[in-house]
Amino acid sequence: MRIRTKIIGALAGVASAGVLAAAAMPAQAADNDIVVGFAVALSGGMNAYDGEATKMAQLWIDQTNAKGGLLGRQIKAVYADTKSDRVEGARAGLKVLQEGAQLVFATADYDYGAPAALQAQKAGKISVFLGASDPKAGVIGVGPYSFSAEKAAQLEGATMAEWGYEKMGYHNAYVLDDTAIEYDKSTCAGFNWAFPKEGGTIVDSDTFKNDDPSISSQVTRIANAVRDHKVDVLMLCTYQPGGSSAVRQLRDGGITIPILNGSSMDGTYWISAVPGLKDFYVPVQAVVSGDPMTSVQALTNEYAAKYGKPPTTQYAYPIYAWLQLWAKAVTAAGTTDAKPVVAIMQKYTNEPTALGPRSFTPKMHIQTNIPLTIVDIADGKQTPVMQWRIKEPIPVAVLYRLKKAS
Amino acid sequence: MINFLQNLIDALSLGSLYALVALGIGLLFGILRLVNFAHGDFITIGAYSLILPSASVTATMVIGSWHWEALIPMVCVIVIIVAMATDILVFRPLRRSSAPTLMIASFAVSYMIQNGVLMIYGARPKAVNLWSALTTQINFYGLREPVLQLVTIATTIVLMVGLSLFLKRSRWGIQMRAAAEDFRMAQYLGVRGNFVIGLAFAVSGILAAAVSLLFLAQTGALSNVMGVPLALFAFVAVVVGGMGSLPGAVVGGFLVGIVTTMLQAYLPPDLRVFRDAFTFTFVIIVLLVRPAGLIPSRSIVERV
Secondary structure (H helix, E strand, C coil): CHHHHHHHHHHHHHHHHHHHHHHHHHHHHHHCCEEEEEEECCCCCCHHHHHHHHHHHHHHHHHHHHCCCECCECEEEEEEECCCCHHHHHHHHHHHHHCCCCEEEECCCHHHHHHHHHHHHHCCCEEEECCCCCCCCCCCCCCCCEEECCECHHHHHHHHHHHHHHHCCCCEEEEEEECCCHHHHHHHHHHHHHHHHHCCEEEEEEEECCCCCCCHHHHHHHHHHHHHHCCCEEEEECCCCHHHHHHHHHHHCCCCCCEECCHHHCCCCCHHHCCCCCCEEEEECCCCCCCCCHHHHHHHHHHHHHHCCCCCCHHHCHHHHHHHHHHHHHHHHCCCCHHHHHHHHCCCCCECCCCCCECCCCCCCCECCCCEEEEEEECCEEEEEEEECCCCCCCHHHHCCCCCCC | CHHHHHHHHHHHHHHHHHHHHHHHHHHHHHHHCCCCCCHHHHHHHHHHCCECCCCCCCCCECHHHCCHHHHHHHHHHHHHHHHHHHHHHHHHHHCCCCHHHHHHHHHHHHHHHHHHHHHHHCCCCEECCCCHHHHCEEEECCEEEEHHHHHHHHHHHHHHHHHHHHHHHCHHHHHHHHHHHCHHHHHHCCCCHHHHHHHHHHHHHHHHHHHHHHHHHHHCEECCCCCHHHHHHHHHHHHHHCCCCHHHHHHHHHHHHHHHHHHHHHCCHHHHCCHHHHHHHHHHHHHHHCCCCCCCCHHHHCCC
16 A cells, blocks of 8 residues: 555656656747856856856847847747855756756856856756856866866966067066966966976066955065066966955055966956056957957947947957857757767867857867957056967966976 | 064054954954954945945945045944944844854844945945055165055054043943943943943944055955955954953954964965965964963953
8 A cells, every 4th residue: 555655656756747847848849949048147246257248148149139040040048146156056057957958158167157067067968157267167177068168267377478578578577376266376377387488487476365455575575576586577366356456565565567467357447446557468358448350349349239338358258259159060060959069169170250269179168279469458448469379289287287387 | 684674564564454353343242242243344334435336347436535534534434324233223132142143143244234235336346546645655774665554553553542542531431341341230330231332333333444444545456345354364363362352352463463474474485375274373372372362351251
């Protein structure tokens, strides 16, 4: 009797699950849309990074739908807020998948975005981080169907090192690394790999944490190094809000040598913290005002027309280029199924996009060798200096920081 | 030698900030047995009160562009209002609750302020330029001395002396000390409990406002959690100094500031990343030797 009850219970459970599944399925089948799911931070601290990239993706969706959609089908976006919380991230990923997402957008950071991306990988769907700079945000950290729209942080450091040595004539560098997050360590690792290779000397290095109330000891040490060892450039690896605080303290402390940083300090919204800032350079995928590429300028104008103002930083842009590549692969494959689409995307080498050439390999689903635009942030505005592409690929050991690069 | 002096002044400047925050936390603990984790968020509010409330990416100074003679009192008033409001809305209904309950409530206040700031001002950190004249440097026999550090140290001394005079000489100050000594007895003798506690919140508000301005002049950066690391280290300072003891809070604040700066300055490069671990090891050693803190408060000792 008891067993029978259990069996009936189990059967009822299966049946009801089936009914639920059936109820969920036709809704998508009926309207025939391609569903894409945003499991991103619509609120909370990470929204500073996700917000504009999500808007840029929406712009691409609108444009694509206006042109007749993809595979003759309209693209429909569904949303789930991660609230900038990693646990909520997994839930958000699951929610958009249940709503039929064929592609899942994850938060612009490996640690925060991975929970949602892992759900997509488990469900056999493609996921893309809106702007994670860690090569783990892809095949190694999530799985073969996961991508990042960004470039590896190491590329940012390496680009600044090569450009700084060759074009600006910097020879003696001091490295100041913000060890609060992995991104900064990776940026500095790229610099530490490339600068000595060029022939430059890293005189000394020091660390701080983003929320340190004061970096006065570091400033004192750098000031001494500038005086005694002819240090002519400071490689700073940091982000906001500690970044503007660090630059203010450095300049106030009398450190006037040029400062290089990764893309994280892009934008002009923070420079009121450092009045009269000059000689500050960052590498970016796209410049908000005055990008050398007309396709980027057009994109900025379209974004501004739709949302009333242009993006704040370069982090809005990369997802647009990635979506162009995804759409191209979907069109070629004739399906949104992950396996054939990923197989085609992995063959892309220097494939043209609105932001320039992009490449993927079966092992690397993030950009590790693309031309970046060096931007000079001075006098309250950004000015593109030139494009720079590193000469040789970054070794895997540097990309995954397998050994201490010094 | 010059280098050491330089580091010492850096250390005293950071220690001053910690001492001011520790005083604010220690004062409330002395009277209310409240470990106020929201104190750091009072600092955040002081800083954000300078700019126009909006989610726009660039900050527009409103109060921040006023002359300092008007700016300082205005920021103090705003932070005092917020501090006293948290007392009236949150802590007064919990007057008879235990210390852990009060502490959890302060966490809740902290969480609400942080997220409130996030909602109103947006997620992106903001930047402002407050009192850039203070960031000029004096060169004194090779010693690089930002005016701001001297102002920070001087402000701390003035506030400490002012607070101790207030507590020792004024009627309200004496009532506050009496309440800290034995709250029930003070009430029997005619001290109005809520008034004294409200006063303590107001004084801690003034201290938080002072820290927010000094800190912002140094960093120029605004974020919804900007006060948290300050409050965390100041809380450690309060424990090291002796819970409930105001001289202890000041000594603890300076000590933590000096230890952190000196470790950052003199640790070998590979170990600098673990600076905070060394700082906290030092704290543990101090507490092993003197479990009640460096300058224990007499009224608290019996309870420990």
